Amino acid sequence: MLRLFKLRGSFLSRIIVATVAIFLFSIILISIINYSYNTKINDKHTSDTYQKLLSQTDYNIETLYERVFQIGEQLLNDSEIIRGLYSNELNPIDAMKVENRVDEVVSANPYINSVYLYNGETGRFIHTINKDVDIPAIDQQAVGLIDVRKKMNKMLFLPHQQSYIYDSKPYVSNILSLIFTYSGSRNGHAIFINLELKSIQDLFNKMGSTAYSNFIIVDKQGVNILNSNQPEQFMHDRSKQDFISKVIHSEAKSNHFIEQIDKKKFLITYVYNEKLEWYLINTTSYDYLSKDSFTFLRNIILISLVVLLFSIAATVLLINKIYLPFGKVVKMIKYSHPFGSSAEYADDVEYVSDVFKGLIHKVMSLEDSAVKDRNKLKEGFLRECLNQEGSMDEQGIAAHFQKLEIQLKTTNLRVLVLVMEGEHGVISNQRDTQLSLVKEAVYELALRTIADHGALEKIETGSHSMVLLMNDMEGMSDDAWLGFVHHVDKMMGIQLKIGVGEGAATMQELANSYETAREALDYVFLRDDQRIYFYDKIQAAIRKKFHYPFKLENSLLNHLKLNDSKAALENIDELFEEIEDCSIKDIHATLKQIGSNLDKVFNEIVDLSPIYTAHQMESLADVISSFVRVDMLKQFFKELVPFIIQELKGNRHRDCKEIIKQACDYIQQHYRKDDLSADSVATALHISIPYFSKLFNENMRVSFSTYVTNLRLAEAEDLLLHTSLRVKEIGEQIGFLNSTYFITVFKKKHGLSPNQFRQMKKAN
Structure with missing residues (x-):
């Protein structure tokens, strides 16, 4: 028995030594493989992640470009805009119409900074910046960019800068302009649609800029348009970094490589946009990637040591449970003892039989477990293929198919x-x-x-x-x-x-x-x-070319303002028929935009809070996003129309004379300002513009514009008779910024020019 125990101890020692040696060798081998290849794997994985982010941002920028391009086409097809663009001299009424049309574009699109209309023959700008600001003074590059645009084969965003002081406050706006030149123009007539650079910067912020990574946009000449780490930098000269030059001269439209920048290694990932002709680039610190590699190596070593300890414990347990009984059987066979000669040997045989039964059960369990494990491996491999994880070629995939029995x-x-x-x-x-x-x-x-x-x-x-x-x-x-x-x-x-x-x-x-x-x-x-x-x-x-339903949207807003419930509901039916063959993305975007516009137009004159509360949302756009089916959305719009009209009618139960009195008081206080309009008065009184115009005409027996003009001319007569102010100064004081228009209006009423009127009255 002592000899058997010694033999068992010697065997156990050899097993433990062999196990330790194998595991130590495995740890060393795995460490070498990890050191050689894990960083490359991290490079590929990180590059793929950033390429997806860059491609999505590239798509978002291109979508923004398409939207602005549609707005430009809309302006080029607008007869009022084209007449204002090409007229060498506009009367004040036509000029106001053109300015209102341009203001509507800026108001409807929050990402647009401003719009310029430039007449190349007269050098005149019609624009949406404050009217006492001179465009050539605040945007010195604007006129020169027209020639740049003409030399290009493609319509592109052109970056430049506005800088001015208004009301003692400095304003500096970095903008991207899309410039439209009319096909018949030879003298530099152009329409500028200027976007806030912030609209692109926000897209970078959504990608998650960190201390280890940076996002850059450069054009194909290497000019730095935008840098997420330094947003104040704008329109650098040609960048001197070697990695940007390497990106620009590469043949691949998207790729990644390792580059040394300022004595540090970086992973460079880029995507090229053919339409806009610029590169979106991400730089990620190589130290950040290496840190993950060392963390992974440490975890491998710790896990390997834990497995080693479990293996040694399992070896000792197996030796105790299996080797000793088999040793007894070997001893019985060696000395040729009959099985039935001793109760001890009979017990040993029964024990060995039980051991064999347990082994057979374990083998069957292992087989079932192997099938389950193979199914898990097969499903995991197919899931990786489905999600584009890994970079295996066709031959490698075929080998895995055969190995996993797919x-x-x-x-x-x-x-x-x-x-x-x-x-x-x-x-x-x-x-x-x-x-x-x-x-x-x-x-x-x-x-x-x-x-x-x-x-x-x-x-x-x-x-x-x-x-x-x-x-x-x-x-x-x-x-x-x-x-x-x-x-x-x-x-x-x-x-x-x-x-x-x-x-x-x-x-x-x-x-x-x-x-x-x-x-x-x-x-x-x-x-x-x-x-x-x-x-x-x-x-x-699906209809391939999508057009936003501007006409239907404007028609719906007008019918709501006029309380025409039947026509508004017909607009809803036409709207849903118009968009039913569009893509889901366009349908969602259209309905959310219409909800935002309804919110913007009616929120000040209609209490929409009951709708928000009922759906536990904060805006109509959020309420619209919560619906899961288009028929539910259509029903919601059909319930929203009578709600808004009922609220508008409720606001009009006030005494008409009280409203007119308040309107006249407001006009009396503000008629000397050039920006006074029926829109501003209606907004101040919290009623709709069409209703205000109708109420004013019926009670005052005169139109709003005539009433305001009469007030201004009455004061002009008094100033002509009792002051020595010049005609231009009087016109500006009573709200006529254009002296020619003031003289025309005055002469139409009195039959005399202001100077003739003053001379005649003084002579009398």
């Missing part, structure tokens, strides 16, 4: 996103256990009904949803799809909605099929009665 081919793939719903929407998360069984049953049913047309694989994506990957579906008809859905309804008692993405020729294109499948499901918002949403069919039905 039945799919690596070509002609398609993604299906399945969402399971109850009678009244998405199933509650309280039924997670039941849902897992339901999903397994749905998958099994899919294998029997869909898999005839190709192999099928499942990926879990949530408690009430999953993704199916399958090969070519050419042989599958719409009836087969509907048959599968109805089988699920009948057998499972749930409603199934399926988004079918566009085809993926290779595994690398699988992520795009997944995105399009999810995008197809977004059309539940528009068509809730469907069960299967094919991305290809949806895209074929």
